[in-house]
Amino acid sequence: MRTLQRAVTNCLLVQTKFSAFSFWNYQDVCDIVGAKYPAAPLGLLTVAGLLPQNWTFRLVDENVEPLLDNHLLWADIVCTGGMLPQQKSILELIGRAHDLGKIIVVGGPDPTSQPALYEKADFLVLGEGEITIPMFLKDLQEGATSGTYVSEERANMLESVIPRYDLIRFRNYIMIGMQFIRGCPFNCEFCDVIELFGRTPRFKSNLQILKELQTLYDLGYRGHIDMVDDNFIGNKKKVKELLREIKAWSVERKFPFFFTTEASVNLAEDDELLQLMKECDFRYVFLGIETPENETLALNNKTQNVNRPVTEAVRKILSYGMVSNGGYIIGFDSESSRIAGNMITSIQESGIAMAMIGLLYALPNTQLTRRLEDEGRLFYATSQWVNDTDIDQMTSGLNFVTLIPRTEILNNFISVLDAVYDPVHYYRRVTYTGLKIRPKYRHKPTFSTWLIYMRSFLRVCREAGFSRATGLQYWKMFFTVILRNPMGIEAAVNLAAMFIHFQKQKAYIVAATNRSVTAMANISEQEFNKRMTECTPAAVAARVGVN
Ligand code: B12
Ligand code: SF4
Numbered sequence: 001m002r003t004l005q006r007a008v009t010n011c012l013l014v015q016t017k018f019s020a021f022s023f024w025n026y027q028d029v030c031d032i033v034g035a036k037y038p039a040a041p042l043g044l045l046t047v048a049g050l051l052p053q054n055w056t057f058r059l060v061d062e063n064v065e066p067l068l069d070n071h072l073l074w075a076d077i078v079c080t081g082g083m084l085p086q087q088k089s090i091l092e093l094i095g096r097a098h099d100l101g102k103i104i105v106v107g108g109p110d111p112t113s114q115p116a117l118y119e120k121a122d123f124l125v126l127g128e129g130e131i132t133i134p135m136f137l138k139d140l141q142e143g144a145t146s147g148t149y150v151s152e153e154r155a156n157m158l159e160s161v162i163p164r165y166d167l168i169r170f171r172n173y174i175m176i177g178m179q180f181i182r183g184c185p186f187n188c189e190f191c192d193v194i195e196l197f198g199r200t201p202r203f204k205s206n207l208q209i210l211k212e213l214q215t216l217y218d219l220g221y222r223g224h225i226d227m228v229d230d231n232f233i234g235n236k237k238k239v240k241e242l243l244r245e246i247k248a249w250s251v252e253r254k255f256p257f258f259f260t261t262e263a264s265v266n267l268a269e270d271d272e273l274l275q276l277m278k279e280c281d282f283r284y285v286f287l288g289i290e291t292p293e294n295e296t297l298a299l300n301n302k303t304q305n306v307n308r309p310v311t312e313a314v315r316k317i318l319s320y321g322m323v324s325n326g327g328y329i330i331g332f333d334s335e336s337s338r339i340a341g342n343m344i345t346s347i348q349e350s351g352i353a354m355a356m357i358g359l360l361y362a363l364p365n366t367q368l369t370r371r372l373e374d375e376g377r378l379f380y381a382t383s384q385w386v387n388d389t390d391i392d393q394m395t396s397g398l399n400f401v402t403l404i405p406r407t408e409i410l411n412n413f414i415s416v417l418d419a420v421y422d423p424v425h426y427y428r429r430v431t432y433t434g435l436k437i438r439p440k441y442r443h444k445p446t447f448s449t450w451l452i453y454m455r456s457f458l459r460v461c462r463e464a465g466f467s468r469a470t471g472l473q474y475w476k477m478f479f480t481v482i483l484r485n486p487m488g489i490e491a492a493v494n495l496a497a498m499f500i501h502f503q504k505q506k507a508y509i510v511a512a513t514n515r516s517v518t519a520m521a522n523i524s525e526q527e528f529n530k531r532m533t534e535c536t537p538a539a540v541a542a543r544v545g546v547n
Pocket of ligand 2: 184185186187188191192193194230231264288
């Protein structure tokens with residue numbers, strides 16, 4: 001084999017497929033706005049920035065276009081990686097690359113958490129690429145044909161590279177990701193972020209973020225940037241400094257971008273921070289709410305949410321022009337028998353339209369997984385792709401012996417989804433958002449983008465306004481908001497568009513969960529748990545053919 005480092009190396013980066021029925025794959029909305037997939041593959045763009053810049057790169061995102069044999073044949077080296085739901089597609093790609101005689105390098109969160117599953121890859125470059133890619137390149141230069149690279153060391157974010165944003169077609173995506181922080185100071189039991197990235201938040205420099213913004217600007221990108229941080233406000237002092245700089249940069253360039261991010265609920269307690277976010281044109285914030293029950297929050301170490309009234313927080317955030325989305329989990333050991341009702345009430349009262357409700361999933365390599373393993377309650381099979389099941393929090397959660405009867409949890413899950421994604425209830429939350437929001441959008445679309453917005457708006461009117469399920473609700477919401485708070489109509493129509501995806505996704509999840517409930521009726525819970533816990537890692541690995 002020729003030494004790849006010395007030759008002109010053709011490097012193919014492949015973002016493999018996600019499940020079509022994920023909460024996050026709002027394909028209908030992509031179709032409406034003329035995109036192909038919601039989010040660009042930031043991990044691989046960063047990897048491209050870390051590899052030798054004399055290599056020739058090509059990126060194929062299978063969520064956007066098919067991966068052809070010709071793409072693979074062009075490559076000297078194939079790089080891929082990603083999350084748990086991509087496990088099946090990554091394993092398939094390893095086989096396909098090998099069939100065509102190609103070297104394949106695998107990295108990213110799932111391979112880092114479960115390396116044994118990916119051992120057929122030639123190179124496993126795990127953890128943070130900033131640390132392990134140089135180790136891999138050194139070996140490659142010395143003629144290595146395989147290897148595994150791990151490191152306890154954390155990357156110095158002050159030395160970050162600029163992701164190779166030039167490798168994607170912007171129009172394929174609704175948003176482009178950018179990362180400011182890695183790590184989170186909190187300690188939620190179910191969270192893998194603190195295992196992968198640590199509990200001390202590490203920041204890029206403000207200058208680095210401005211360079212990344214400038215790169216996107218120079219490449220001609222305009223529009224939506226998602227700050228992919230797990231908790232953008234993990235260090236409020238730092239983030240305020242950054243926001244002041246982003247604001248000055250944006251003013252000079254007439255606000256080419258608007259932003260979304262994830263934050264903890266205590267965002268609502270800091271008016272200065274909210275004001276700065278508003279001035280930079282932040283439009284959506286994802287809040288990890290998890291459960292309305294304080295005892296459960298406390299038992300899962302999510303103490304930062306205990307006694308924090310979500311309804312007030314959401315109202316406050318709306319008053320600064322930002323829509324809150326929320327993440328919720330069902331299936332905690334300690335949740336009460338009233339959890340379904342409590343969650344529905346909490347979501348309805350808060351007015352959070354986009355509520356991502358999942359079943360508790362013990363992600364590999366978390367405190368929760370280790371505890372369940374110690375207690376003999378973990379199902380190994382469900383963190384590994386077996387048969388044709390998607391690995392998704394909504395369809396394959398509860399990968400452990402539950403203390404509350406499983407069927408009860410599944411029925412609670414169905415009740416919450418049915419209620420929250422009932423058109424009347426959903427549109428009530430959209431109307432609330434539309435009436436309460438006080439936006440001052442700084443980013444103004446170009447004329448051609450404005451035309452796309454108008455076309456998208458007409459499509460939403462057609463699909464939501466003339467649908468039997470939502471027509472009445474849509475027009476009622478539309479006229480209420482436009483007459484009483486016209487500045488809220490854009491946010492409200494966007495949320496209405498999302499419902500086109502949510503109603504299909506809900507139907508899929510409810511049907512899948514009902515199938516699980518039916519299956520449970522034919523087997524005792526004890527027998528089910530016995531079978532699942534007996535499926536050891538080695539047995540599962542043998543079934544998926546990884547060793
Ligand atoms: C943004 C984000 C999303 C976004 C966008 C995803 C996208 N397409 O870009 C959305 C909201 C859609 C999303 C959804 C989900 N996510 Co998510 N997400 C993230 C988040 C917060 C940031 C990812 C990111 O862009 N990071 C920045 C880049 C630069 O880092 P990176 O991708 O890790 O890449 C680095 C290394 O991993 C490595 N690397 C990566 N790939 C490769 C490849 C090679 C060859 C090499 C050498 C190295 C390498 O090098 C890079 C530089 O260091 C992470 C948490 C985190 N802090 O990373 C979770 C995270 C990746 N998500 C996760 C999960 C579980 C999900 C969901 C399944 C459920 C959920 N939590 O909502 C869904 C499924 C999505 C779907 N479409 O079906 C887990 C993955 C756990 C696992 N073991 O796989 C994470 C780690 C945390 C979490 N619990 O949420 N997610
Ligand atoms: S706040 Fe979010 S990112 Fe931080 S530990 Fe908890 S779940 Fe993880």
